[in-house]
Amino acid sequence: MIMSINLPLLYQQKIIGTRIDGTSYQDACDRIEKWVLTQTACYIVAANVHVVMMGYWQKNYQQIINNATLVTPDGMPLVWGLRLLGFKRQSRVYGPDLMLAWCERAEQVGIPIFLYGGTSTMLNKLQINLSQQFPNLIIAGVYSPPFRPLTTEEEESDRQMIINSGAKVVFVGLGCPKQEEWMSNQVEKLPLVMIGVGAAFSFHSGEVSQSPRWMMNLGLEWLYRLSAEPKRLWQRYLINNPCFVLLFAYQLGKHWLNWQKTRV
Structure with a gap:
């Protein structure tokens, strides 16, 4: 059983101040299963450039990300960043694919899920x-909350609904930064594993x-999404992406200079 397995320590690295973990789909699912079996309340963030840059501009949000139990490299630029900073074997752990990977595992082990958002x-x-796709998957409940801020009473009602459903893992699809803020607010009140999947x-x-997968593999997913939703996404990509490149280039330069000093 996963519960009896000592999972390996995670390679962790901060990219422009936001922690990113060197995980994989297999490793992430193993950890989620263990957290469920040990009744560990926690939340998982799938981080991309947009998340990292929001954290750079908004330090409170960056702290929410850094407090997560697991932060996966959702975007290819973060995968490349981890590789350049020393974790050569890092692969992408993309939020939508992690959702499917966990649904497959949950179906195998009989762990109920809840869908919150949308x-x-x-x-x-x-x-x-x-x-x-997963005929034996137990979907214990679903709920679409209002798009406005929730009242205290509504938050409590939602928590009770999720607990009463019997779900052990909650997929949260509220979008960034709302889903991370919601998970952070619930983690001490909702005894479940929460996964933000954007x-x-x-x-x-x-x-x-x-x-297309070939665009994802080349780090061009942003271009596809920008062409599909230009009014909504232009600021996210045309401002955040160049800023990320400049800031990470500065971080990488410092990293290499420090590495050179240690060799002298």
Whole structure:
């Protein structure tokens, strides 16, 4: 059993101040399963350039990310960053694919999940698609919260609904930064594993198309999404991406200079 296995220590590295963990789909699923079996309340963040840059501009948000139990390298620039900073074998752990990887594991071991976020229509489509792909997956409940800020009473009602469902893992699809803030606020009150998966609900419901895999592998997913939703995403990509390149180049330069000094 996973519960009896001592999982390896994670390689961790900060990229522009945000912690990124050297995990994989297998490793992440092993950890999630162990946290479920040991009843560990925690949250997982799938970090990309947008998350890192939001953390750079908003230090409170960066602290939320750094407090997560696991932060996966969701975007290829972060994968390349980890490799350049010393973790040569790092691969991508993409939020939407992590969702499917955990659904497969949850189906095998009988761990119920909850879907929190999106719209009611999206959740209906998502449930159907997940049930077709994973026939024995236990979807204990789904809920589409209002898009406005929740009242204290509404938050408590949502927590109780999730607990009463019997779910052990909650996929949170509220978008960045709302989902990370929600998970951080709930972690001491909701005794479950929470996984922020961003646009995964939109993708797996079929409401939004994913970029081709070859574009993902080349780090060009942003270009595909920008062309599909220019009004919503232009600021995210055309401002954050160049800033990320400059800031990471500065960090990498310092890293290499320090490495050279240790060789002298």
